[in-house]
Amino acid sequence: MIARLFNFHGGIKPDSHKNASAAPPIAAAPLPPRLTIPLRQSVRSVARCLVAPGQRVLKGERIGAGEGPLGTDVHASTSGTVVGLAPCAMAHASSLDTLAVVIEPDGKDEWIERRAFDHRAVPREAALRYLSACGIVGMGGAGFPTHIKLGNGRGIETLIINGAECEPWITCDDRLMRERAAEILSGAAILHELIGARRTLVGIEDNKPEAIRAMREAAAGFPGLVDIVAIPTRYPAGGEKQLIRVLTGIEIAHGKLGTEFGVQCFNVGTAQAVHRAIHHGEPLVSRVVTLTGNVRRPGNYEVLVGTPVETLLALAAPKPDTDRYLMGGPMMGITISDLSVPIGKTSNCIIAASAALFPPPPPELPCIRCGACARACPADLQPFELYWFSRAKNVGKAQEYHLFDCIECGSCAFVCPSHIPLVDYFRFSKSEIWARERELKASDQARERFEFRNYRQEREKEEKAAKLAAKAAETRAKLSGSATPTDAATGDDPKKALIAAALARARQQVAVEPRNTDTPHAGVPGASPGIASRREQPDLHDSDATS
Amino acid sequence: MIHSPYIRKPASVQSVMLAVLLALLPGVTAYVMQVAAVVVVNLLIATVTALVAEALILTLRKRPIAPALSDLSAVVTAWLVVLCFPPILPWWVTVLGVLIAIVAVKHLYGGLGQNPFNPAMVAYCAMIVAFPSLMSQWPPAGQIDFQTQLDLVLGGARQLDAITGATALDAMRTGLRTSGASVDSVLQQSGTFGAVGGRGWEWLALGYLAGGLFMLARRIITWHMPVAFIATLAVVSGIFWLAEPARFAPPLFHLASGGAMLAAFFIVTDPVSGATTPRGKLIFAAGVAVIAYLIRVFGAFPEGIAFAVLLMNLCVPLIDMKTQPAVFGHRGSRP
Ligand code: SF4
Numbered sequence A: 001m002i003a004r005l006f007n008f009h010g011g012i013k014p015d016s017h018k019n020a021s022a023a024p025p026i027a028a029a030p031l032p033p034r035l036t037i038p039l040r041q042s043v044r045s046v047a048r049c050l051v052a053p054g055q056r057v058l059k060g061e062r063i064g065a066g067e068g069p070l071g072t073d074v075h076a077s078t079s080g081t082v083v084g085l086a087p088c089a090m091a092h093a094s095s096l097d098t099l100a101v102v103i104e105p106d107g108k109d110e111w112i113e114r115r116a117f118d119h120r121a122v123p124r125e126a127a128l129r130y131l132s133a134c135g136i137v138g139m140g141g142a143g144f145p146t147h148i149k150l151g152n153g154r155g156i157e158t159l160i161i162n163g164a165e166c167e168p169w170i171t172c173d174d175r176l177m178r179e180r181a182a183e184i185l186s187g188a189a190i191l192h193e194l195i196g197a198r199r200t201l202v203g204i205e206d207n208k209p210e211a212i213r214a215m216r217e218a219a220a221g222f223p224g225l226v227d228i229v230a231i232p233t234r235y236p237a238g239g240e241k242q243l244i245r246v247l248t249g250i251e252i253a254h255g256k257l258g259t260e261f262g263v264q265c266f267n268v269g270t271a272q273a274v275h276r277a278i279h280h281g282e283p284l285v286s287r288v289v290t291l292t293g294n295v296r297r298p299g300n301y302e303v304l305v306g307t308p309v310e311t312l313l314a315l316a317a318p319k320p321d322t323d324r325y326l327m328g329g330p331m332m333g334i335t336i337s338d339l340s341v342p343i344g345k346t347s348n349c350i351i352a353a354s355a356a357l358f359p360p361p362p363p364e365l366p367c368i369r370c371g372a373c374a375r376a377c378p379a380d381l382q383p384f385e386l387y388w389f390s391r392a393k394n395v396g397k398a399q400e401y402h403l404f405d406c407i408e409c410g411s412c413a414f415v416c417p418s419h420i421p422l423v424d425y426f427r428f429s430k431s432e433i434w435a436r437e438r439e440l441k442a443s444d445q446a447r448e449r450f451e452f453r454n455y456r457q458e459r460e461k462e463e464k465a466a467k468l469a470a471k472a473a474e475t476r477a478k479l480s481g482s483a484t485p486t487d488a489a490t491g492d493d494p495k496k497a498l499i500a501a502a503l504a505r506a507r508q509q510v511a512v513e514p515r516n517t518d519t520p521h522a523g524v525p526g527a528s529p530g531i532a533s534r535r536e537q538p539d540l541h542d543s544d545a546t547s
Numbered sequence B: 001m002i003h004s005p006y007i008r009k010p011a012s013v014q015s016v017m018l019a020v021l022l023a024l025l026p027g028v029t030a031y032v033m034q035v036a037a038v039v040v041v042n043l044l045i046a047t048v049t050a051l052v053a054e055a056l057i058l059t060l061r062k063r064p065i066a067p068a069l070s071d072l073s074a075v076v077t078a079w080l081v082v083l084c085f086p087p088i089l090p091w092w093v094t095v096l097g098v099l100i101a102i103v104a105v106k107h108l109y110g111g112l113g114q115n116p117f118n119p120a121m122v123a124y125c126a127m128i129v130a131f132p133s134l135m136s137q138w139p140p141a142g143q144i145d146f147q148t149q150l151d152l153v154l155g156g157a158r159q160l161d162a163i164t165g166a167t168a169l170d171a172m173r174t175g176l177r178t179s180g181a182s183v184d185s186v187l188q189q190s191g192t193f194g195a196v197g198g199r200g201w202e203w204l205a206l207g208y209l210a211g212g213l214f215m216l217a218r219r220i221i222t223w224h225m226p227v228a229f230i231a232t233l234a235v236v237s238g239i240f241w242l243a244e245p246a247r248f249a250p251p252l253f254h255l256a257s258g259g260a261m262l263a264a265f266f267i268v269t270d271p272v273s274g275a276t277t278p279r280g281k282l283i284f285a286a287g288v289a290v291i292a293y294l295i296r297v298f299g300a301f302p303e304g305i306a307f308a309v310l311l312m313n314l315c316v317p318l319i320d321m322k323t324q325p326a327v328f329g330h331r332g333s334r335p
């Protein structure tokens, strides 16, 4: 048992609205007439297409090969015929477009040959490769590849399985825990071994007593493996960093990874997917999706990856006054602008929205500095200060006040009595800063290209001069008739020496004026020292973006 | 398009301000019962003035009027002006005070949420400088009938000395300074004093305390400011009192007299012009208490809270900047 729970600052308690969709058991969604399976796996990786139109594929067959270390393979989620490759919109805040494989199901739902994988019989790396080949990614949040999160198998004290599900309305993890607790724990056991953890904790918000009970019962089958911990219900307790804080007391700063602190966190859905992959040889081709909101039949469905949202809606029977659909929860979800978007591995919930259920916010009033937002902020920020700076377009100052530590959880906007859409301001400021950094990067690269060209031209000139000089010396030597047997060698030597000298000079020049760093600063008004330091530490910046 | 979050707590500036007004009611009730019922008339005058002034100035600034008027912030300001002014002022002083608070302090700085100074306190300071004698006429509790009070407010003849007494703070000051008497003898001499503070006025202090606790329970204010203010005032006055009990009044006297309780819960806690970080709030309120005490005891005015608040208002940007709380994950804390 763990000794105590920790607290995180702030948080809110919105109405949960979970009961309706949590009541019925998970049902399988019917096969859609078409599946659109995106090849883009995340912001950073797109899989290489392995199939051609007309080709028949089986359920679970590889149709895309993951590229790069962050890549994971993509699979057909049912058997059928590839009818084409088409660009498709994705349900993602950045509304990235991507290429997708369109499959027409044959209705047989015929699997590839599935074989259990003995992860103990192979080296650890092979097991991670296998998970990546099964397309296993985080199913709770950003879809980060699981094999990357498993790290190098050293230094992880605590493995956390996230069953908190703190956003209102969403119940897919709740149902999963009630119905497939043993599979989740079996997956947790595999993750436990692969990551080399000393202990494993499952955090579940205490508003899910059935899930807690089911998980505790299942835990009896895995003696000594896990602690099922009921945590206080408070949004955003299911945020990875907040959950880690609640269970271990460790605070992971923005841009840092859990592994640096000896803790790593996986969603319950991910754990279950790991179990299916290892013990049943099934790649990740479906997930549980909550359909709820302004509907007559809320519930949870097992949905094939690639199922267009529009084909699902009928299952829940949306009421006539539904005016839009949200993907994700009401705190952090996005409005779906195009209902043909496919369900992805991270799509946990579709909410039918109506003006009655999600009324437009009342008009924005000025900030009265009441501090309610600061009291609600789980990142311990002062949102109203960030708001002042963002409004004044003083993004440098906003960054100084830790804008990038904002997890966009929406708690501040939820409580603000002036109804200020605070998170919108923060998103805007962040995108401003990113745009500036991109500009800086582009101008850096342009300058480097330019400097290199100058340097190359210089070098070529000097080499030419050196060659000429060498030739002249040679001719002089020949004319004087005192050629020796070592002539060829000596004739080469001055040339080499001259080239070396020219190179050294060029290097020195580069060392003295490493980069003309002043120019871009002057060119970008308000570029803060923060931006500058980020520019000089490209590695740091990279890890920021991945977190 | 509307972005996340799509849900909001049913909170509004209006509901916050309404709660503040409700919280003032126990104090107002005590005022009516114990001191001067005419305060109700003053509240009415001030409310109307505030709303009219707000509407006019919003028209001039070409801003929508309805949301600003219905947010009730102007009413709260007006009430606070009245409650820190003497109740038997001629009506036009109240009007002037409210106009200063609403027009000069709030709107010239940009309207709701923009004013660096506490509007009611600026109004008090301006009026006590402009009309020192009028602003010092405090009626002795319960000794003037309502008709006389009303006459005074509506512009009747003023026989000043006959009807106005000194406040407890005033009496204490004069007693200690001019006649060189000890605290105990001053307290016994005059009918101005009650059990701990000014007779009758003590009840107001209790009323404000009750309202303050209500706001704490409703989370309209946090504990930081009232606790820091009360504790600091008690400690500072306690130190002087312990050092020389004959020359300095006891802490309880300071807490129950003048505007201490009103200030602790309703004045220093003004979110717009006060500090905002938890540590900043402690520093701000403690600063007000120290300065207010020093002015009360050593300064030229009997009540120093207004000046103290304005002085601390000046320091708010610095206090906030220096007391930014550590951000999640940057505390360097490891269990
Ligand atoms: S909650 Fe809204 S009004 Fe209050 S301080 Fe924050 S931003 Fe300002």
Ligand code: SF4
Pocket: A376, A377, A378, A379, A380, A381, A383, A405, A406, A407, A408, A409, A410, A411, A412, A413, A422, A423, A426
């Ligand atoms: S959205 Fe950002 S600023 Fe607002 S409460 Fe969440 S973390 Fe804090």
